[in-house]
Amino acid sequence: MASDHRSRQPGDRHGHQFQQAPHARWRGHRSTPVAIVTAIDPIPRDALTGGALLDRPGAVALRYEVDHETAALHRLVLDAGGVIEGERVDLEHPCVSCAMREDAVAVLGRLAADPRIDAILLAPPISADPSVVAGTLVPFQGRWHLSAAAAVLEAQHVIDDLLGDMTLAERGLQWAAEDERSVGEALAAQIEYSDLVIVEGGEGAEGGAAGLELVEHLRSPEQLLLTSMHVLEPRLLLGGALDHTGALRRRDVRHVQAYGGPTEHGTWTLDLASDRPFHPERFLEDIELLGAGRMRGRGRFWVPDRPGTICQWDGAGGQVSIGSVHESGRELPTTRLVITGIDPEDLPRVRDAFDRCLLTQEEWAAGLAPWLGAEDRLSPWLGERDARV
Template identity: 65%
Template sequence: MSDAPGSDRFQRHEGGRHSTPVAVVTAVDAVLRDALVASLLLDTAGAVALRYEVEARSSSLRRVIVAADGVVEDELVDLDHPCVSCAMREDAVPVLTRLAHLPAISAIVLAPPLSADPSIVVGTLRPHQDSWHLAAAASAVGLEAVRGDLLGEDTLAERGLQWAAGDSRSVGEALAAQIEYADLLVLDGDPAGPGAELVEHLRAPEQDLVVGPYSLDAGTLLGRRLDHLAGLRRRDARCVEPYGGPTQHGTWTLDLSSARPFHPRRLLENIEDLGAGRLRERGRFWVPDRPDSICQWDGAGGQVSIGAVWRAGRDLPTTRLVVTGIEAADAERVRAAFGRSLLTEREWADGLAPWLGVEDHLSPWLGERDARV
């Protein structure tokens, strides 16, 4: 492979040292992911794919190394703990290093198990870059299925896509993490259809789009440097922004914001109206009995996760939820529930003193008030 034309077109030399580009490709659809990986291998002389699959009957991973002309390695890997970070740290790092030192290999496409969160994959790999570097993160998205995958109620366990028995995530949660982190989205399907419209409402302007897994030029993916911090910012509830998009197929986005906090008891009363239905919701909120905490709101397909994640600074936090959906009635329900959950103007005018020492209604979800976030 080393003598093939163009085999070194993605190799980098920094400070006189060779560095092999590594692209991370994620998806929840095996057929789409494998089609994208195969296209990249055929388009890139000297490229190999490092693919991992979860073995459902054990805590092992199946590691497969594939070149354009066939399978190079196929082995089971036993892990101390069946988690993404362990798999990347214990096995992917040494394998990437081994492959990067082979002169015949010009580039590596890393395909972690379906449903993997790319921010965790990349965050684990970044400190170990040396003979290889992270070039890009791509998310492969099937447009015919994306509305059901993102906004439906299916869990990873129901689809056989969970990492381990304790992986209770929904398909929507996993796919949203992939779409929001990736710097490049590869779409398969009608670019003018309802699925593409939904993606437009969720993607940031700086994220590149390619339509068709066979249309992606390898140089677009392998000839860049992955901006991990930009990906994390897109996923950070403190930085959430409404991107909007076309509405021909009924997709809508609400930007709900207020300086006022949620009333803890009324939040619990309204949480179903706020979070139920075919929605993607991201944002932050605070409650008056813990003004030093910024709480995260993350919902997809009717599942909502909340938690006290960050310490507030010297200024009081703000409340902001960005909600995207496809059914008109949901928009009005969510908007009304948001308003009912906030402190009223009179309650807000009384300040925070009345909240000192009150019963903590949200401790089962946010932790104890004196716990560090």
């Protein structure tokens, strides 16, 4: 399943000055735009925010950094001239949502009340999930509002970062000790949530074209993709309103889509779908064949001894997370995995493993009655099932 989704660029901003009145109106109120900027590398993040501050007089950046030795959080407020203020933030619990709720909400309110400030770039800690950041902040909008979410990355590192097997802890990007995510899982979350994706060096840098092609397969048509931060106009970050609901829908396994993209550099996407559930035993036997390798996979599945549960498949760089995420309601759930990879030998292996994991036509024809009271082999990952099953 491949369709050519071209990069959509707004054109060169040089020579064009975008003007926006201070404290734009949002839902009928004077409100300061706040753009969320995420990354897994501080260099492109800082380059983007620094350039935006130069392009937008009156803008400031609110940046959070983690001291990995002490797990302490440091807050910086910067303008085009440098650091305005810096402070250590002590939290009851070191997590992104706590940082946003306990500190950022108050600071955003204070900055938005300053008549000298007409825009804010919020840079949460490196590796932060923008859906968590935005989800925590959305209820507090008013004097300020979320205008966009941008993910910035370097094209020549995309493949290793997204499809490699390193964890955040191994890369030195782990915040809390219990954060066991891979680098690929963190980056995928940033790419798939953000309405603006900037892939620096996608045209010309060694390995950049292949990295850009991979991102094309992962981003939806409504997400704007830029291949250089030099074409980023301030209005793209600060001139709108973040569609948090739409971004969450992109990440919801109930609405997973295969976007496809160019294949010149060998990127492929499989859209694997069936009404049938996975056979629990065969699924456990073949889970490595289904998820190992340099791939990004998302989707949903169900098992016949849990017909009321929609389960999530979330994998990157050979690490896979599964769990119960939704109730299916009156209708039986369906199974759909969208897998994107770059190594041709992985494609037939994944497709065959998917087919083996499904109930056979004969097993499916027997219905769900044989599964009543069956041993729950997936409880270590899915939790204890409903006692009524």
